[in-house]
Amino acid sequence: MTTIGVAGSGDMAAFVARALAKAHSVRIFDTDHGSLRCDGAKQADSVIGLAKGADVIVLCNAEDAREALLRNTDWLKGSSIVIDMGQGDPDHSRSVSKDLSNLGITLVDAPLHTENTEAIAQASAIFFGGSAAVLDSVRPILEAICPKVIHCGDAGSGHAMRLVVAAIAACNRLITYECAAMGARNGLTIADMATVLNKSSGYNSASARVLPALAANGRTADATVGDCANDLRKASALGMRYGAPMLLATMVRSTLDAASNRLGESATIDALAKIWEIDAGLPASGSD
Helix, strand or coil, X not given: CCEEEEEECHHHHHHHHHHHHCCCEEEEEECCCCCCCCCCCEECCCHHHHHCCCCEEEEECCHHHHHHHHHCCHHHHHCCEEEECCCCCHHXXXXXXXXXXXXXXXXXXXXXXXXXXXXXXHHCEEEEECCHHHHHHHHHHHHCCCCCEEEEECCCHHHHHHHHHHHHHHHHHHHHHHHHHHHHHCCCCHHHHHHHHCCCCCCCHHHHHHHHHXXXXXXXXXXXXXXXXXXXXXXXXXXXXXXXXXXXXXXXXXXXXXXXXXXXXXXXXHHHHHHHHHHHCCCCCCCC
């Protein structure tokens, strides 16, 4: 059985650890000292302790752990692969991967993009950046977390793809809320708009998932407004760095920053519906 070391903190790291523990021997290092919990996993007292004896190391929102790894790589040489599942910068991933490769250590990026960890199989994916040979060797590990794993290219490509998807998903959600509010003020029902949009050129990820849930007072996300705004901030910075200005994404990011002030950064992105309901004078849907 493969021994996997998971370092990280927060809900996503906990989700990853739980998923892996169902099929593998897992050791965890909680970089936040309390937020990472996983039944059946052994606790490590340090990042170095985590890596000793691990076949694969998974970093999940673990900036401190990543820096500790890079400061002293001698003990890493016993680990075959380091998988960065965090929300990193593509250029940084490329640079670190190259530096570690020169030391005989393989680092790949494989971020998981999801808005709802309860619906991983339906509307989520892992974007893999690294060689096809390495992907073949770790695919069973990644598929234990999410069944959809997409090879996007060399190291850094996974993080770049995640930012592309995150930016489009955010733009889709906000324009869908805005137009749905306009339609509702004109007497259209959310359910009817969802039916029409999903069978017309207006179809998008938000019309497919968010509008039907909104009509039923359902839930579509545990991702937060603050995290979504941060993704767009990174996407805008990456675009500017490469001469591809993210004009619309920057506008959406500004809207999300304003929403954070009204709702709080920890509010889920479902709660964004409240802003358009309030500003359009519509009855509250119950989103939170």
